[in-house]
Amino acid sequence: MTETSRFRIGETDFLLDGRAHRIISGAMHYPRIHPDLWRDRIRTAKLMGLNAIETYVAWNAHEPVRGQWREDGDVDLGRFLDIVAEEGLHAIVRPGPYVCAEWHNGGLPTWLTAEPGIRLRSSDPRYLAEITGYLEKVNAIIAPRQIDTGGSVILVQIENEYGAYGSDTAYLDHLVRLTRAAGITVPLTQVDQPIAHMLENGAHPALHKTGSFGGRIHERLATLREHQSTGPLMCMEFWCGWFDHWGEKHHTTSAEDSAADLELLLAAGASVNIYMVHGGTNFGLTAGANDSGRYLPMTTSYDYDAPISEAGEITEKFRAFREVIARHAPVPDEPLPEPHDAPVLAAALHLVSNPLADATTDRGEFPAPPTFDELGPDIALAEYTASVPGSGVLAADVRDIAWISRDGTSVGTLQRTLGDHSLALPAGDTLTLRVEETGRVNYDTKIGEPKGLIGTPRLNGEPIDGPWRVRTIDVFALESAVRDAAADDAAASGPIAGPAGLRATFALDEPADLFLDTRGWGKGYAWVNGFFLGRYWRRGPQRTLYVPVPATRAGQNHIVIVELETMTDATARFVARPDLGHEVE
Known part of the structure; x- marks a missing residue:
């Protein structure tokens, strides 16, 4: 200076x-x-x-x-x-x-x-x-x-x-x-x-x-x-x-x-x-x-x-x-904008089969599970698969949530936030953990901590020997994979088990801010016209995702959802006002 x-x-x-x-x-x-x-x-x-x-x-x-x-x-x-x-x-x-x-x-x-x-x-x-x-x-x-x-x-x-x-x-x-x-x-x-x-x-x-x-x-x-x-x-x-x-x-x-x-x-x-x-x-x-x-x-x-x-x-x-x-400084003498409601509309979602396939890369086999950080920058979703015969108690350090399947059938989840580190594993041959990181720590000494599977999972206290087959999913590529994939003509109905890709179109008279209602959905990602809105999660508190007006257009718009858990209402609903959850001061 x-x-x-x-x-x-x-x-x-x-x-x-x-x-x-x-x-x-x-x-x-x-x-x-x-x-x-x-x-x-x-x-x-x-x-x-x-x-x-x-x-x-x-x-x-x-x-x-x-x-x-x-x-x-x-x-x-x-x-x-x-x-x-x-x-x-x-x-x-x-x-x-x-x-x-x-x-x-x-x-x-x-x-x-x-x-x-x-x-x-x-x-x-x-x-x-x-x-x-x-x-x-x-x-x-x-x-x-x-x-x-x-x-x-x-x-x-x-x-x-x-x-x-x-x-x-x-x-x-x-x-x-x-x-x-x-x-x-x-x-x-x-x-x-x-x-x-x-x-x-x-x-x-x-x-x-x-x-x-x-x-x-x-x-x-x-x-x-x-x-x-x-x-x-x-x-x-x-x-x-x-x-x-x-x-x-x-x-x-x-x-x-x-x-x-x-x-x-x-x-x-x-x-x-x-x-x-x-x-x-x-x-x-x-x-x-x-x-x-x-x-x-x-x-x-x-x-x-x-x-x-x-x-x-x-x-x-x-x-x-x-x-x-x-009282302390000049303030512009101009009228203030008034709040207004967003358009209210709904569109039935259509199911896309195997939504992760076109966004998945096979990274090969490893003697022990690599972390996300060892696989490359900003990986947020990956699958780890190994041959694990038998049954018992599975223990794993996951960052941050893992959906566990046995021979292709879901058997439970491990969630770091809830302190879940183990679950009962039924008899079978193949074990798959689909792991998602849900946000990197931004404060104090845990900045930069590894994500994914940390260390080797154990069955009944014994390390699970490799090889481990690892596949990474490019979350940013999921939107185009779902948008461009073949879909049934009929709207999805009943509970939808994830991972599932869903899409719909909806019409607007003019571009507008929107509030996407996520109630009835489990956990996943949402896009409007290719604009990545972010994550939703039934845990709340927020129940709507903000859609900024420049992401919309007059006429036909498209929405893509990737549901990772379970969806009970396969409808894309847009509501008049945001819902960020019960307020607490």
């Missing part, structure tokens, strides 16, 4: 063109929003009175396969930042390389975390070599879009909540040097929860400390001030809602209470980034997981009970926040 920069950190304030400036920002993550809706969501956030938009950058969204870098379509960070600038707002970018964010593997690519012995988030030379290439690419996007070159970017964050994980100053030194060498001249920040040891562990003299918290505002600002003696106070993550795990209740926070906390922040003169102003959706297989003693995968919805809903509608919380902000 230079003294001639338009945006600087002063003794007490952020300074914009030499004048005190308060940041009132909101978080939205561009991969969680259909790119054709970026401008709409940014404009809606601006109506609330925000003057900035913050986003994480998820490395694994840009480079899911080593060397195959993307920065187009849904990961066109440059276009997203350009839209922010065009809408007259500033931008805060948090490129990690670790981001957490309830995102698959905390944003780190699985090909990286699968490296044996690599020390993540440290000055391990192997790790530094990999992240250097990543940050050079990201910073090449950010640098020409800084405020000093006519762009929107005013702050760049280094790492993310590092003090909760480590204290490797050499690692932070490397990130700072790399970022400055790339031409990033705006102030650099760091974030941690305002807990003394976290703020101390993650401290670096080149970084301005910010906090992540919700509630106990005065106490947390005071703790932050103890560790950041000069410059502006900023809550980089003002938690105004929360995320959901499969099998839990839908979390909400009181609009009144959240607005009161926002008032305290602004009245104290602090800057703020509302996390999230618009949460969006974990489309495809991007949802992460937590494990603090029990593995809990994230839902597809990342609504977060944010002021702007998953479908882009303003909420009671939006109006409450807007009233608070208006």
Whole structure:
């Protein structure tokens, strides 16, 4: 940062063109929003009175396969930042390389975390070599879009909540040097929860400390001030809602209470980034997981009970926040959009036989079961088969769910979330475990843990000798496999045992946001017009999947479902309003 920069950190304030400036920002993550809706969501956030938009950058969204870098379509960070600038707002970018964010593997690519012995988030030379290439690419996007070159970017964050994980100053030194060498001249920040040891562990003299918290505002600002003696106070993550795990209740926070906390922040003169102003959706297989003693995968919805809903509608919380902000900063004098119902319709699903076949690759035989990570990056579904005569108790470490069959007949499941590690295995000859990973851990020390079958399953305490035949299923290829396969003319009826592929067509007068009702379905994946909506699961809490309007079209639309368990209602129903589950504050 230079003294001639338009945006600087002063003794007490952020300074914009030499004048005190308060940041009132909101978080939205561009991969969680259909790119054709970026401008709409940014404009809606601006109506609330925000003057900035913050986003994480998820490395694994840009480079899911080593060397195959993307920065187009849904990961066109440059276009997203350009839209922010065009809408007259500033931008805060948090490129990690670790981001957490309830995102698959905390944003780190699985090909990286699968490296044996690599020390993540440290000055391990192997790790530094990999992240250097990543940050050079990201910073090449950010640098020409800084405020000093006519762009929107005013702050760049280094790492993310590092003090909760480590204290490797050499690692932070490397990130700072790399970022400055790339031409990033705006102030650099760091974030941690305002807990003394976290703020101390993650401290670096080149970084301005910010906090992540919700509630106990005065106490947390005071703790932050103890560790950041000069410059502006900023809550980089003002938690105004929360995320959901499969099998839990839908979390909400009181609009009144959240607005009161926002008032305290602004009245104290602090800057703020509302996390999230618009949460969006974990489309495809991007949802992460937590494990603090029990593995809990994230839902597809990342609504977060944010002021702007998953479908882009303003909420009671939006109006409450807007009233608070208006007491401290200018708010656009424009009418607010009103909520509206989505089209209601239904279509009978038609069954496709053997839906996994065209998306399956035979990986050969192995003396012991390989993990997903040993088979390649971002494998989410695979089958392990061995000759296992006899009967008894099968024990296996599966990550994260396995459907067990004996000579082609289903005999049960093992679920990591439920602590299932064994089941009674009837007499037979062939054993097959179809294993799915349901979300990569995104926080703490279990980031990058192996998926699939871990170790060798045992029968009656004895290891099951190979060979093991392994087949991997390309989940992303399932949509075209089902869409293009032969199907019966008659609609499916009665309970449908998975794995099963189903499809239907439905008509719309015009493109529209939709809410796909998943009640009556078990566990699986859904697509509309080839757009991967994500996972559904009868465990809830969410009972609908959001279909963004750009994924639909006037006239005929097609829907593809891959059911992995059992479907009791072979109908694709679209309902007027989302159902994210029973609310709990």
